[in-house]
Amino acid sequence: MSGFTIWQYAAVIGAAALGTMLTRFLPFIAFGRDKPAPKYIQYLGKALPGAALGLLIVYCVRGVDYSALSSTLPTFAAILVTAGLHVWKRKMLLSIAAGTAVYILLINLIH
Amino acid sequence: MKQTLTRAFKAAFPKTVPIMTGFLFLGAAYGIYARNAGLPPAVPIIMAAAVFAGSMEFVLVDMMSAGAVFDPLGAFIMSIMVNARHLFYGISMLDKYKKCGKKRCYLIFGMCDESFSVNCTADIPEDVDSGWFYFFVTLLNQIYWVAGAAIGSLIGNFLAVEGLDFVMTALLTVLFVENLLKEKCHAGSAIGVCAAVLCLVIFGADGFMIPSMLLILLALTVFRKPIEERLQ
Known part of the structure:
Protein backbone atom coordinates (compact mmCIF):
# COMPACT_ATOMS: atom_id res chain seq x y z
CA MET A 1 0.00 0.00 0.00
CA SER A 2 1.01 3.57 -0.58
CA GLY A 3 2.02 5.46 2.53
CA PHE A 4 -0.28 8.44 2.00
CA THR A 5 -3.11 9.39 4.36
CA ILE A 6 -6.58 10.29 3.05
CA TRP A 7 -5.77 13.97 3.50
CA GLN A 8 -2.54 13.68 1.55
CA TYR A 9 -4.40 12.01 -1.33
CA ALA A 10 -7.04 14.74 -1.17
CA ALA A 11 -4.38 17.49 -1.18
CA VAL A 12 -2.52 16.11 -4.22
CA ILE A 13 -5.71 15.42 -6.19
CA GLY A 14 -7.15 18.81 -5.19
CA ALA A 15 -3.98 20.63 -6.25
CA ALA A 16 -3.92 18.86 -9.62
CA ALA A 17 -7.64 19.46 -10.16
CA LEU A 18 -7.12 23.15 -9.38
CA GLY A 19 -4.16 23.44 -11.76
CA THR A 20 -6.07 21.66 -14.53
CA MET A 21 -9.13 23.86 -13.99
CA LEU A 22 -6.94 26.94 -14.14
CA THR A 23 -5.77 26.00 -17.65
CA ARG A 24 -9.38 25.39 -18.73
CA PHE A 25 -11.06 28.40 -17.10
CA LEU A 26 -8.39 31.07 -17.56
CA PRO A 27 -9.22 31.99 -21.18
CA PHE A 28 -12.93 32.37 -20.31
CA ILE A 29 -12.22 34.53 -17.28
CA ALA A 30 -9.41 36.65 -18.68
CA PHE A 31 -10.12 37.02 -22.38
CA GLY A 32 -13.15 37.81 -24.49
CA ARG A 33 -14.30 39.20 -27.78
CA ASP A 34 -13.12 42.71 -26.99
CA LYS A 35 -10.07 41.53 -25.07
CA PRO A 36 -8.17 38.92 -27.10
CA ALA A 37 -5.65 36.64 -25.40
CA PRO A 38 -2.12 38.06 -25.28
CA LYS A 39 0.08 36.78 -28.09
CA TYR A 40 2.48 35.28 -25.53
CA ILE A 41 -0.26 33.12 -24.00
CA GLN A 42 -1.42 32.01 -27.45
CA TYR A 43 2.17 31.12 -28.31
CA LEU A 44 2.60 29.07 -25.12
CA GLY A 45 -0.68 27.26 -25.85
CA LYS A 46 0.87 26.11 -29.13
CA ALA A 47 4.49 25.50 -28.13
CA LEU A 48 4.13 24.04 -24.63
CA PRO A 49 2.25 20.79 -25.43
CA GLY A 50 5.17 19.26 -27.34
CA ALA A 51 7.64 20.42 -24.71
CA ALA A 52 5.51 19.07 -21.84
CA LEU A 53 5.09 15.68 -23.56
CA GLY A 54 8.84 15.50 -24.20
CA LEU A 55 9.48 16.25 -20.53
CA LEU A 56 7.00 13.57 -19.46
CA ILE A 57 8.69 10.91 -21.57
CA VAL A 58 11.98 11.68 -19.83
CA TYR A 59 10.04 11.56 -16.54
CA CYS A 60 8.86 8.03 -17.45
CA VAL A 61 12.41 6.76 -18.03
CA ARG A 62 14.06 8.64 -15.14
CA GLY A 63 14.37 5.47 -13.07
CA VAL A 64 16.12 3.41 -15.74
CA ASP A 65 19.43 2.01 -14.54
CA TYR A 66 21.85 2.72 -17.39
CA SER A 67 24.49 0.37 -16.04
CA ALA A 68 22.16 -2.62 -16.43
CA LEU A 69 21.12 -3.92 -19.83
CA SER A 70 18.17 -5.70 -18.19
CA SER A 71 16.81 -2.26 -17.35
CA THR A 72 17.66 -0.22 -20.45
CA LEU A 73 16.92 -2.77 -23.18
CA PRO A 74 13.25 -3.56 -22.36
CA THR A 75 12.41 0.13 -21.82
CA PHE A 76 13.96 1.52 -24.97
CA ALA A 77 13.03 -1.43 -27.19
CA ALA A 78 9.39 -1.10 -26.08
CA ILE A 79 9.43 2.68 -26.64
CA LEU A 80 10.76 2.12 -30.17
CA VAL A 81 8.08 -0.49 -30.87
CA THR A 82 5.36 1.85 -29.55
CA ALA A 83 6.60 4.86 -31.54
CA GLY A 84 7.32 2.88 -34.73
CA LEU A 85 3.96 1.15 -34.70
CA HIS A 86 2.24 4.46 -34.10
CA VAL A 87 3.97 6.19 -37.02
CA TRP A 88 3.01 3.22 -39.18
CA LYS A 89 -0.60 2.52 -38.16
CA ARG A 90 -1.64 5.64 -36.18
CA LYS A 91 -3.85 3.48 -33.94
CA MET A 92 -3.46 4.68 -30.37
CA LEU A 93 -4.75 1.60 -28.52
CA LEU A 94 -2.81 -0.80 -30.77
CA SER A 95 0.47 1.09 -30.23
CA ILE A 96 -0.01 1.21 -26.45
CA ALA A 97 -1.07 -2.44 -26.14
CA ALA A 98 1.76 -3.75 -28.35
CA GLY A 99 4.42 -1.62 -26.67
CA THR A 100 3.30 -2.66 -23.18
CA ALA A 101 3.16 -6.33 -24.23
CA VAL A 102 6.72 -6.15 -25.59
CA TYR A 103 7.90 -4.57 -22.33
CA ILE A 104 6.22 -7.17 -20.10
CA LEU A 105 7.59 -9.97 -22.27
CA LEU A 106 11.15 -8.57 -22.24
CA ILE A 107 11.41 -7.92 -18.51
CA ASN A 108 10.15 -11.43 -17.82
CA LEU A 109 12.66 -12.93 -20.28
CA ILE A 110 15.68 -10.85 -19.23
CA HIS A 111 16.44 -11.20 -15.55
CA MET B 1 -37.70 21.07 -22.86
CA LYS B 2 -37.73 17.28 -22.85
CA GLN B 3 -37.81 17.26 -26.63
CA THR B 4 -34.83 19.64 -26.78
CA LEU B 5 -32.85 17.31 -24.55
CA THR B 6 -33.75 14.17 -26.48
CA ARG B 7 -32.87 15.77 -29.78
CA ALA B 8 -29.52 17.03 -28.49
CA PHE B 9 -28.70 13.62 -26.96
CA LYS B 10 -29.54 11.82 -30.20
CA ALA B 11 -27.23 14.15 -32.12
CA ALA B 12 -24.42 13.98 -29.55
CA PHE B 13 -24.27 10.26 -28.71
CA PRO B 14 -23.12 8.95 -32.14
CA LYS B 15 -20.27 11.49 -32.15
CA THR B 16 -18.96 10.04 -28.88
CA VAL B 17 -19.09 6.34 -29.83
CA PRO B 18 -15.55 6.24 -31.29
CA ILE B 19 -14.30 7.82 -28.06
CA MET B 20 -16.16 5.29 -25.89
CA THR B 21 -13.92 2.33 -26.81
CA GLY B 22 -10.72 4.30 -26.35
CA PHE B 23 -11.75 5.76 -23.00
CA LEU B 24 -13.04 2.47 -21.61
CA PHE B 25 -9.83 0.61 -22.48
CA LEU B 26 -7.38 3.34 -21.57
CA GLY B 27 -9.41 4.18 -18.44
CA ALA B 28 -9.28 0.51 -17.43
CA ALA B 29 -5.52 0.42 -18.02
CA TYR B 30 -5.18 3.51 -15.84
CA GLY B 31 -7.30 1.94 -13.07
CA ILE B 32 -5.27 -1.29 -13.09
CA TYR B 33 -2.03 0.70 -13.14
CA ILE B 45 -11.96 6.80 -9.67
CA ILE B 46 -12.23 10.08 -7.72
CA MET B 47 -9.20 11.39 -9.59
CA ALA B 48 -10.75 10.45 -12.96
CA ALA B 49 -13.84 12.48 -12.11
CA ALA B 50 -12.16 15.43 -10.38
CA VAL B 51 -9.07 16.04 -12.54
CA PHE B 52 -10.40 14.52 -15.77
CA ALA B 53 -7.18 14.91 -17.76
CA GLY B 54 -5.92 11.46 -18.79
CA SER B 55 -2.17 11.86 -19.11
CA MET B 56 -2.00 13.98 -15.95
CA ALA B 68 6.57 8.70 -3.47
CA VAL B 69 7.16 11.97 -1.67
CA PHE B 70 4.09 14.07 -0.72
CA ASP B 71 4.29 17.07 -3.05
CA PRO B 72 1.00 18.90 -3.77
CA LEU B 73 2.80 21.99 -5.08
CA GLY B 74 4.65 19.86 -7.61
CA ALA B 75 1.34 18.29 -8.65
CA PHE B 76 -0.20 21.76 -9.07
CA ILE B 77 2.64 23.14 -11.22
CA MET B 78 2.89 19.94 -13.23
CA SER B 79 -0.85 19.94 -13.98
CA ARG B 85 -2.79 23.08 -24.32
CA HIS B 86 -6.22 23.67 -22.76
CA LEU B 87 -5.48 27.41 -22.84
CA PHE B 88 -5.53 27.06 -26.58
CA TYR B 89 -8.77 25.05 -26.55
CA GLY B 90 -10.41 27.67 -24.35
CA ILE B 91 -9.41 30.48 -26.69
CA SER B 92 -10.96 28.51 -29.59
CA MET B 93 -14.20 27.86 -27.70
CA LEU B 94 -14.67 31.35 -26.17
CA ASP B 95 -17.55 32.33 -28.43
CA LYS B 96 -19.17 28.90 -28.74
CA TYR B 97 -19.39 28.35 -24.97
CA LYS B 98 -20.31 31.94 -24.11
CA LYS B 99 -23.92 31.35 -25.13
CA CYS B 100 -24.48 28.22 -23.08
CA GLY B 101 -25.77 29.72 -19.84
CA LYS B 102 -25.29 27.77 -16.63
CA LYS B 103 -24.00 24.71 -18.47
CA ARG B 104 -20.92 26.74 -19.37
CA CYS B 105 -19.12 25.98 -16.12
CA TYR B 106 -19.43 22.25 -16.64
CA LEU B 107 -18.45 22.50 -20.33
CA ILE B 108 -15.24 24.28 -19.37
CA PHE B 109 -14.52 21.94 -16.44
CA GLY B 110 -14.93 18.87 -18.67
CA MET B 111 -13.04 20.18 -21.70
CA CYS B 112 -10.65 17.26 -22.33
CA ASP B 113 -8.89 16.82 -25.70
CA GLU B 114 -11.61 14.57 -27.10
CA SER B 115 -14.60 16.68 -26.02
CA PHE B 116 -12.86 19.74 -27.40
CA SER B 117 -12.18 18.17 -30.78
CA VAL B 118 -15.77 16.91 -31.16
CA ASN B 119 -17.35 20.16 -30.01
CA CYS B 120 -14.99 22.34 -31.98
CA THR B 121 -15.55 20.57 -35.30
CA ALA B 122 -19.16 19.31 -35.04
CA ASP B 123 -21.73 20.46 -37.58
CA ILE B 124 -24.73 20.80 -35.31
CA PRO B 125 -28.08 20.55 -37.12
CA GLU B 126 -30.17 23.72 -36.89
CA ASP B 127 -33.00 22.13 -34.92
CA VAL B 128 -30.57 20.95 -32.21
CA ASP B 129 -29.71 23.19 -29.24
CA SER B 130 -25.94 23.61 -29.44
CA GLY B 131 -25.51 24.15 -25.68
CA TRP B 132 -27.13 20.83 -24.85
CA PHE B 133 -25.23 19.11 -27.66
CA TYR B 134 -21.92 20.29 -26.16
CA PHE B 135 -23.18 19.27 -22.72
CA PHE B 136 -23.99 15.68 -23.72
CA VAL B 137 -20.72 15.22 -25.63
CA THR B 138 -18.76 16.40 -22.57
CA LEU B 139 -20.84 14.38 -20.08
CA LEU B 140 -20.80 11.13 -22.08
CA ASN B 141 -17.02 11.32 -22.56
CA GLN B 142 -16.52 11.88 -18.85
CA ILE B 143 -18.83 8.95 -18.03
CA TYR B 144 -16.81 6.66 -20.35
CA TRP B 145 -13.54 7.70 -18.73
CA VAL B 146 -14.73 7.35 -15.12
CA ALA B 147 -16.44 4.03 -15.93
CA GLY B 148 -13.21 2.74 -17.52
CA ALA B 149 -11.24 3.82 -14.44
CA ALA B 150 -13.74 2.10 -12.14
CA ILE B 151 -13.60 -1.16 -14.13
CA GLY B 152 -9.80 -1.06 -14.09
CA SER B 153 -9.68 -0.28 -10.38
CA LEU B 154 -11.82 -3.36 -9.66
CA ILE B 155 -9.89 -5.65 -12.02
CA GLY B 156 -6.66 -4.36 -10.50
CA ASN B 157 -7.60 -6.11 -7.25
CA PHE B 158 -6.96 -9.48 -8.86
CA LEU B 159 -4.45 -8.60 -11.53
CA ALA B 160 -0.86 -7.83 -10.66
CA VAL B 161 1.38 -7.89 -13.72
CA GLU B 162 5.02 -6.97 -13.44
CA GLY B 163 5.80 -4.37 -16.08
CA LEU B 164 2.26 -3.11 -16.55
CA ASP B 165 3.46 0.32 -15.40
CA PHE B 166 4.92 0.69 -18.89
CA VAL B 167 1.40 1.57 -20.05
CA MET B 168 2.07 5.16 -18.91
CA THR B 169 5.31 5.37 -20.92
CA ALA B 170 3.51 3.90 -23.93
CA LEU B 171 0.65 6.40 -23.64
CA LEU B 172 3.01 9.36 -23.45
CA THR B 173 5.13 8.02 -26.32
CA VAL B 174 2.02 7.79 -28.47
CA LEU B 175 0.87 11.29 -27.50
CA PHE B 176 4.36 12.67 -28.18
CA VAL B 177 4.63 10.96 -31.59
CA GLU B 178 1.10 12.00 -32.52
CA GLU B 183 2.96 20.08 -35.29
CA LYS B 184 4.46 22.44 -37.83
CA CYS B 185 7.64 23.10 -35.85
CA HIS B 186 9.43 20.58 -33.64
CA ALA B 187 11.44 23.11 -31.67
CA GLY B 188 9.12 22.96 -28.62
CA SER B 189 9.26 19.15 -28.50
CA ALA B 190 13.05 19.17 -28.88
CA ILE B 191 13.41 21.79 -26.14
CA GLY B 192 11.22 19.68 -23.85
CA VAL B 193 13.32 16.52 -24.27
CA CYS B 194 16.71 18.28 -24.16
CA ALA B 195 15.89 20.44 -21.13
CA ALA B 196 14.55 17.41 -19.27
CA VAL B 197 17.58 15.22 -20.05
CA LEU B 198 19.96 18.03 -19.07
CA CYS B 199 18.17 18.64 -15.75
CA LEU B 200 17.94 14.89 -15.07
CA VAL B 201 21.72 14.63 -15.38
CA ILE B 202 22.32 17.69 -13.19
CA PHE B 203 19.61 17.35 -10.52
CA GLY B 204 18.91 13.61 -10.51
CA ALA B 205 15.64 11.67 -10.76
CA ASP B 206 14.04 13.12 -7.61
CA GLY B 207 14.49 16.81 -8.25
CA PHE B 208 14.63 17.47 -11.98
CA MET B 209 10.99 18.24 -12.81
CA ILE B 210 10.69 21.82 -11.52
CA PRO B 211 14.09 22.94 -12.93
CA SER B 212 13.11 21.30 -16.26
CA MET B 213 9.83 23.20 -16.39
CA LEU B 214 11.59 26.50 -15.64
CA LEU B 215 14.26 25.80 -18.26
CA ILE B 216 11.61 24.92 -20.86
CA LEU B 217 9.70 28.12 -20.16
CA LEU B 218 12.92 30.11 -20.35
CA ALA B 219 14.02 28.50 -23.64
CA LEU B 220 10.58 28.95 -25.21
CA THR B 221 10.61 32.61 -24.20
CA VAL B 222 14.16 33.26 -25.43
CA PHE B 223 13.57 31.53 -28.79
CA ARG B 224 10.03 32.82 -29.17
CA LYS B 225 10.58 34.77 -32.38
CA PRO B 226 11.98 31.97 -34.60
CA ILE B 227 9.62 29.33 -33.14
CA GLU B 228 6.56 31.53 -33.53
CA GLU B 229 7.42 32.23 -37.16
CA ARG B 230 7.54 28.53 -37.93
CA LEU B 231 4.34 27.80 -36.02
CA GLN B 232 2.34 30.15 -38.26
Whole structure:
Protein backbone atom coordinates (compact mmCIF):
# COMPACT_ATOMS: atom_id res chain seq x y z
CA MET A 1 0.00 0.00 0.00
CA SER A 2 1.01 3.57 -0.58
CA GLY A 3 2.02 5.46 2.53
CA PHE A 4 -0.28 8.44 2.00
CA THR A 5 -3.11 9.39 4.36
CA ILE A 6 -6.58 10.29 3.05
CA TRP A 7 -5.77 13.97 3.50
CA GLN A 8 -2.54 13.68 1.55
CA TYR A 9 -4.40 12.01 -1.33
CA ALA A 10 -7.04 14.74 -1.17
CA ALA A 11 -4.38 17.49 -1.18
CA VAL A 12 -2.52 16.11 -4.22
CA ILE A 13 -5.71 15.42 -6.19
CA GLY A 14 -7.15 18.81 -5.19
CA ALA A 15 -3.98 20.63 -6.25
CA ALA A 16 -3.92 18.86 -9.62
CA ALA A 17 -7.64 19.46 -10.16
CA LEU A 18 -7.12 23.15 -9.38
CA GLY A 19 -4.16 23.44 -11.76
CA THR A 20 -6.07 21.66 -14.53
CA MET A 21 -9.13 23.86 -13.99
CA LEU A 22 -6.94 26.94 -14.14
CA THR A 23 -5.77 26.00 -17.65
CA ARG A 24 -9.38 25.39 -18.73
CA PHE A 25 -11.06 28.40 -17.10
CA LEU A 26 -8.39 31.07 -17.56
CA PRO A 27 -9.22 31.99 -21.18
CA PHE A 28 -12.93 32.37 -20.31
CA ILE A 29 -12.22 34.53 -17.28
CA ALA A 30 -9.41 36.65 -18.68
CA PHE A 31 -10.12 37.02 -22.38
CA GLY A 32 -13.15 37.81 -24.49
CA ARG A 33 -14.30 39.20 -27.78
CA ASP A 34 -13.12 42.71 -26.99
CA LYS A 35 -10.07 41.53 -25.07
CA PRO A 36 -8.17 38.92 -27.10
CA ALA A 37 -5.65 36.64 -25.40
CA PRO A 38 -2.12 38.06 -25.28
CA LYS A 39 0.08 36.78 -28.09
CA TYR A 40 2.48 35.28 -25.53
CA ILE A 41 -0.26 33.12 -24.00
CA GLN A 42 -1.42 32.01 -27.45
CA TYR A 43 2.17 31.12 -28.31
CA LEU A 44 2.60 29.07 -25.12
CA GLY A 45 -0.68 27.26 -25.85
CA LYS A 46 0.87 26.11 -29.13
CA ALA A 47 4.49 25.50 -28.13
CA LEU A 48 4.13 24.04 -24.63
CA PRO A 49 2.25 20.79 -25.43
CA GLY A 50 5.17 19.26 -27.34
CA ALA A 51 7.64 20.42 -24.71
CA ALA A 52 5.51 19.07 -21.84
CA LEU A 53 5.09 15.68 -23.56
CA GLY A 54 8.84 15.50 -24.20
CA LEU A 55 9.48 16.25 -20.53
CA LEU A 56 7.00 13.57 -19.46
CA ILE A 57 8.69 10.91 -21.57
CA VAL A 58 11.98 11.68 -19.83
CA TYR A 59 10.04 11.56 -16.54
CA CYS A 60 8.86 8.03 -17.45
CA VAL A 61 12.41 6.76 -18.03
CA ARG A 62 14.06 8.64 -15.14
CA GLY A 63 14.37 5.47 -13.07
CA VAL A 64 16.12 3.41 -15.74
CA ASP A 65 19.43 2.01 -14.54
CA TYR A 66 21.85 2.72 -17.39
CA SER A 67 24.49 0.37 -16.04
CA ALA A 68 22.16 -2.62 -16.43
CA LEU A 69 21.12 -3.92 -19.83
CA SER A 70 18.17 -5.70 -18.19
CA SER A 71 16.81 -2.26 -17.35
CA THR A 72 17.66 -0.22 -20.45
CA LEU A 73 16.92 -2.77 -23.18
CA PRO A 74 13.25 -3.56 -22.36
CA THR A 75 12.41 0.13 -21.82
CA PHE A 76 13.96 1.52 -24.97
CA ALA A 77 13.03 -1.43 -27.19
CA ALA A 78 9.39 -1.10 -26.08
CA ILE A 79 9.43 2.68 -26.64
CA LEU A 80 10.76 2.12 -30.17
CA VAL A 81 8.08 -0.49 -30.87
CA THR A 82 5.36 1.85 -29.55
CA ALA A 83 6.60 4.86 -31.54
CA GLY A 84 7.32 2.88 -34.73
CA LEU A 85 3.96 1.15 -34.70
CA HIS A 86 2.24 4.46 -34.10
CA VAL A 87 3.97 6.19 -37.02
CA TRP A 88 3.01 3.22 -39.18
CA LYS A 89 -0.60 2.52 -38.16
CA ARG A 90 -1.64 5.64 -36.18
CA LYS A 91 -3.85 3.48 -33.94
CA MET A 92 -3.46 4.68 -30.37
CA LEU A 93 -4.75 1.60 -28.52
CA LEU A 94 -2.81 -0.80 -30.77
CA SER A 95 0.47 1.09 -30.23
CA ILE A 96 -0.01 1.21 -26.45
CA ALA A 97 -1.07 -2.44 -26.14
CA ALA A 98 1.76 -3.75 -28.35
CA GLY A 99 4.42 -1.62 -26.67
CA THR A 100 3.30 -2.66 -23.18
CA ALA A 101 3.16 -6.33 -24.23
CA VAL A 102 6.72 -6.15 -25.59
CA TYR A 103 7.90 -4.57 -22.33
CA ILE A 104 6.22 -7.17 -20.10
CA LEU A 105 7.59 -9.97 -22.27
CA LEU A 106 11.15 -8.57 -22.24
CA ILE A 107 11.41 -7.92 -18.51
CA ASN A 108 10.15 -11.43 -17.82
CA LEU A 109 12.66 -12.93 -20.28
CA ILE A 110 15.68 -10.85 -19.23
CA HIS A 111 16.44 -11.20 -15.55
CA MET B 1 -37.70 21.07 -22.86
CA LYS B 2 -37.73 17.28 -22.85
CA GLN B 3 -37.81 17.26 -26.63
CA THR B 4 -34.83 19.64 -26.78
CA LEU B 5 -32.85 17.31 -24.55
CA THR B 6 -33.75 14.17 -26.48
CA ARG B 7 -32.87 15.77 -29.78
CA ALA B 8 -29.52 17.03 -28.49
CA PHE B 9 -28.70 13.62 -26.96
CA LYS B 10 -29.54 11.82 -30.20
CA ALA B 11 -27.23 14.15 -32.12
CA ALA B 12 -24.42 13.98 -29.55
CA PHE B 13 -24.27 10.26 -28.71
CA PRO B 14 -23.12 8.95 -32.14
CA LYS B 15 -20.27 11.49 -32.15
CA THR B 16 -18.96 10.04 -28.88
CA VAL B 17 -19.09 6.34 -29.83
CA PRO B 18 -15.55 6.24 -31.29
CA ILE B 19 -14.30 7.82 -28.06
CA MET B 20 -16.16 5.29 -25.89
CA THR B 21 -13.92 2.33 -26.81
CA GLY B 22 -10.72 4.30 -26.35
CA PHE B 23 -11.75 5.76 -23.00
CA LEU B 24 -13.04 2.47 -21.61
CA PHE B 25 -9.83 0.61 -22.48
CA LEU B 26 -7.38 3.34 -21.57
CA GLY B 27 -9.41 4.18 -18.44
CA ALA B 28 -9.28 0.51 -17.43
CA ALA B 29 -5.52 0.42 -18.02
CA TYR B 30 -5.18 3.51 -15.84
CA GLY B 31 -7.30 1.94 -13.07
CA ILE B 32 -5.27 -1.29 -13.09
CA TYR B 33 -2.03 0.70 -13.14
CA ALA B 34 -3.16 2.76 -10.13
CA ARG B 35 -4.05 -0.35 -8.11
CA ASN B 36 -0.74 -1.98 -9.02
CA ALA B 37 1.03 1.19 -7.84
CA GLY B 38 -0.56 0.65 -4.41
CA LEU B 39 -3.37 3.25 -4.46
CA PRO B 40 -6.67 2.47 -2.68
CA PRO B 41 -9.51 1.51 -5.10
CA ALA B 42 -11.46 4.78 -4.74
CA VAL B 43 -8.51 7.09 -5.47
CA PRO B 44 -8.17 6.51 -9.25
CA ILE B 45 -11.96 6.80 -9.67
CA ILE B 46 -12.23 10.08 -7.72
CA MET B 47 -9.20 11.39 -9.59
CA ALA B 48 -10.75 10.45 -12.96
CA ALA B 49 -13.84 12.48 -12.11
CA ALA B 50 -12.16 15.43 -10.38
CA VAL B 51 -9.07 16.04 -12.54
CA PHE B 52 -10.40 14.52 -15.77
CA ALA B 53 -7.18 14.91 -17.76
CA GLY B 54 -5.92 11.46 -18.79
CA SER B 55 -2.17 11.86 -19.11
CA MET B 56 -2.00 13.98 -15.95
CA GLU B 57 -3.81 11.25 -14.01
CA PHE B 58 -1.14 8.73 -14.97
CA VAL B 59 1.50 11.16 -13.70
CA LEU B 60 -0.49 11.62 -10.47
CA VAL B 61 -0.59 7.87 -9.86
CA ASP B 62 3.17 7.94 -10.06
CA MET B 63 3.36 10.92 -7.68
CA MET B 64 1.23 9.10 -5.08
CA SER B 65 2.55 5.55 -5.51
CA ALA B 66 4.32 3.60 -2.80
CA GLY B 67 7.52 5.38 -1.85
CA ALA B 68 6.57 8.70 -3.47
CA VAL B 69 7.16 11.97 -1.67
CA PHE B 70 4.09 14.07 -0.72
CA ASP B 71 4.29 17.07 -3.05
CA PRO B 72 1.00 18.90 -3.77
CA LEU B 73 2.80 21.99 -5.08
CA GLY B 74 4.65 19.86 -7.61
CA ALA B 75 1.34 18.29 -8.65
CA PHE B 76 -0.20 21.76 -9.07
CA ILE B 77 2.64 23.14 -11.22
CA MET B 78 2.89 19.94 -13.23
CA SER B 79 -0.85 19.94 -13.98
CA ILE B 80 -0.65 23.48 -15.35
CA MET B 81 2.29 22.58 -17.55
CA VAL B 82 0.90 19.28 -18.81
CA ASN B 83 -2.48 20.86 -19.52
CA ALA B 84 -1.26 24.14 -21.01
CA ARG B 85 -2.79 23.08 -24.32
CA HIS B 86 -6.22 23.67 -22.76
CA LEU B 87 -5.48 27.41 -22.84
CA PHE B 88 -5.53 27.06 -26.58
CA TYR B 89 -8.77 25.05 -26.55
CA GLY B 90 -10.41 27.67 -24.35
CA ILE B 91 -9.41 30.48 -26.69
CA SER B 92 -10.96 28.51 -29.59
CA MET B 93 -14.20 27.86 -27.70
CA LEU B 94 -14.67 31.35 -26.17
CA ASP B 95 -17.55 32.33 -28.43
CA LYS B 96 -19.17 28.90 -28.74
CA TYR B 97 -19.39 28.35 -24.97
CA LYS B 98 -20.31 31.94 -24.11
CA LYS B 99 -23.92 31.35 -25.13
CA CYS B 100 -24.48 28.22 -23.08
CA GLY B 101 -25.77 29.72 -19.84
CA LYS B 102 -25.29 27.77 -16.63
CA LYS B 103 -24.00 24.71 -18.47
CA ARG B 104 -20.92 26.74 -19.37
CA CYS B 105 -19.12 25.98 -16.12
CA TYR B 106 -19.43 22.25 -16.64
CA LEU B 107 -18.45 22.50 -20.33
CA ILE B 108 -15.24 24.28 -19.37
CA PHE B 109 -14.52 21.94 -16.44
CA GLY B 110 -14.93 18.87 -18.67
CA MET B 111 -13.04 20.18 -21.70
CA CYS B 112 -10.65 17.26 -22.33
CA ASP B 113 -8.89 16.82 -25.70
CA GLU B 114 -11.61 14.57 -27.10
CA SER B 115 -14.60 16.68 -26.02
CA PHE B 116 -12.86 19.74 -27.40
CA SER B 117 -12.18 18.17 -30.78
CA VAL B 118 -15.77 16.91 -31.16
CA ASN B 119 -17.35 20.16 -30.01
CA CYS B 120 -14.99 22.34 -31.98
CA THR B 121 -15.55 20.57 -35.30
CA ALA B 122 -19.16 19.31 -35.04
CA ASP B 123 -21.73 20.46 -37.58
CA ILE B 124 -24.73 20.80 -35.31
CA PRO B 125 -28.08 20.55 -37.12
CA GLU B 126 -30.17 23.72 -36.89
CA ASP B 127 -33.00 22.13 -34.92
CA VAL B 128 -30.57 20.95 -32.21
CA ASP B 129 -29.71 23.19 -29.24
CA SER B 130 -25.94 23.61 -29.44
CA GLY B 131 -25.51 24.15 -25.68
CA TRP B 132 -27.13 20.83 -24.85
CA PHE B 133 -25.23 19.11 -27.66
CA TYR B 134 -21.92 20.29 -26.16
CA PHE B 135 -23.18 19.27 -22.72
CA PHE B 136 -23.99 15.68 -23.72
CA VAL B 137 -20.72 15.22 -25.63
CA THR B 138 -18.76 16.40 -22.57
CA LEU B 139 -20.84 14.38 -20.08
CA LEU B 140 -20.80 11.13 -22.08
CA ASN B 141 -17.02 11.32 -22.56
CA GLN B 142 -16.52 11.88 -18.85
CA ILE B 143 -18.83 8.95 -18.03
CA TYR B 144 -16.81 6.66 -20.35
CA TRP B 145 -13.54 7.70 -18.73
CA VAL B 146 -14.73 7.35 -15.12
CA ALA B 147 -16.44 4.03 -15.93
CA GLY B 148 -13.21 2.74 -17.52
CA ALA B 149 -11.24 3.82 -14.44
CA ALA B 150 -13.74 2.10 -12.14
CA ILE B 151 -13.60 -1.16 -14.13
CA GLY B 152 -9.80 -1.06 -14.09
CA SER B 153 -9.68 -0.28 -10.38
CA LEU B 154 -11.82 -3.36 -9.66
CA ILE B 155 -9.89 -5.65 -12.02
CA GLY B 156 -6.66 -4.36 -10.50
CA ASN B 157 -7.60 -6.11 -7.25
CA PHE B 158 -6.96 -9.48 -8.86
CA LEU B 159 -4.45 -8.60 -11.53
CA ALA B 160 -0.86 -7.83 -10.66
CA VAL B 161 1.38 -7.89 -13.72
CA GLU B 162 5.02 -6.97 -13.44
CA GLY B 163 5.80 -4.37 -16.08
CA LEU B 164 2.26 -3.11 -16.55
CA ASP B 165 3.46 0.32 -15.40
CA PHE B 166 4.92 0.69 -18.89
CA VAL B 167 1.40 1.57 -20.05
CA MET B 168 2.07 5.16 -18.91
CA THR B 169 5.31 5.37 -20.92
CA ALA B 170 3.51 3.90 -23.93
CA LEU B 171 0.65 6.40 -23.64
CA LEU B 172 3.01 9.36 -23.45
CA THR B 173 5.13 8.02 -26.32
CA VAL B 174 2.02 7.79 -28.47
CA LEU B 175 0.87 11.29 -27.50
CA PHE B 176 4.36 12.67 -28.18
CA VAL B 177 4.63 10.96 -31.59
CA GLU B 178 1.10 12.00 -32.52
CA ASN B 179 1.94 15.59 -31.60
CA LEU B 180 5.21 15.40 -33.60
CA LEU B 181 3.32 14.23 -36.68
CA LYS B 182 0.84 17.10 -36.35
CA GLU B 183 2.96 20.08 -35.29
CA LYS B 184 4.46 22.44 -37.83
CA CYS B 185 7.64 23.10 -35.85
CA HIS B 186 9.43 20.58 -33.64
CA ALA B 187 11.44 23.11 -31.67
CA GLY B 188 9.12 22.96 -28.62
CA SER B 189 9.26 19.15 -28.50
CA ALA B 190 13.05 19.17 -28.88
CA ILE B 191 13.41 21.79 -26.14
CA GLY B 192 11.22 19.68 -23.85
CA VAL B 193 13.32 16.52 -24.27
CA CYS B 194 16.71 18.28 -24.16
CA ALA B 195 15.89 20.44 -21.13
CA ALA B 196 14.55 17.41 -19.27
CA VAL B 197 17.58 15.22 -20.05
CA LEU B 198 19.96 18.03 -19.07
CA CYS B 199 18.17 18.64 -15.75
CA LEU B 200 17.94 14.89 -15.07
CA VAL B 201 21.72 14.63 -15.38
CA ILE B 202 22.32 17.69 -13.19
CA PHE B 203 19.61 17.35 -10.52
CA GLY B 204 18.91 13.61 -10.51
CA ALA B 205 15.64 11.67 -10.76
CA ASP B 206 14.04 13.12 -7.61
CA GLY B 207 14.49 16.81 -8.25
CA PHE B 208 14.63 17.47 -11.98
CA MET B 209 10.99 18.24 -12.81
CA ILE B 210 10.69 21.82 -11.52
CA PRO B 211 14.09 22.94 -12.93
CA SER B 212 13.11 21.30 -16.26
CA MET B 213 9.83 23.20 -16.39
CA LEU B 214 11.59 26.50 -15.64
CA LEU B 215 14.26 25.80 -18.26
CA ILE B 216 11.61 24.92 -20.86
CA LEU B 217 9.70 28.12 -20.16
CA LEU B 218 12.92 30.11 -20.35
CA ALA B 219 14.02 28.50 -23.64
CA LEU B 220 10.58 28.95 -25.21
CA THR B 221 10.61 32.61 -24.20
CA VAL B 222 14.16 33.26 -25.43
CA PHE B 223 13.57 31.53 -28.79
CA ARG B 224 10.03 32.82 -29.17
CA LYS B 225 10.58 34.77 -32.38
CA PRO B 226 11.98 31.97 -34.60
CA ILE B 227 9.62 29.33 -33.14
CA GLU B 228 6.56 31.53 -33.53
CA GLU B 229 7.42 32.23 -37.16
CA ARG B 230 7.54 28.53 -37.93
CA LEU B 231 4.34 27.80 -36.02
CA GLN B 232 2.34 30.15 -38.26
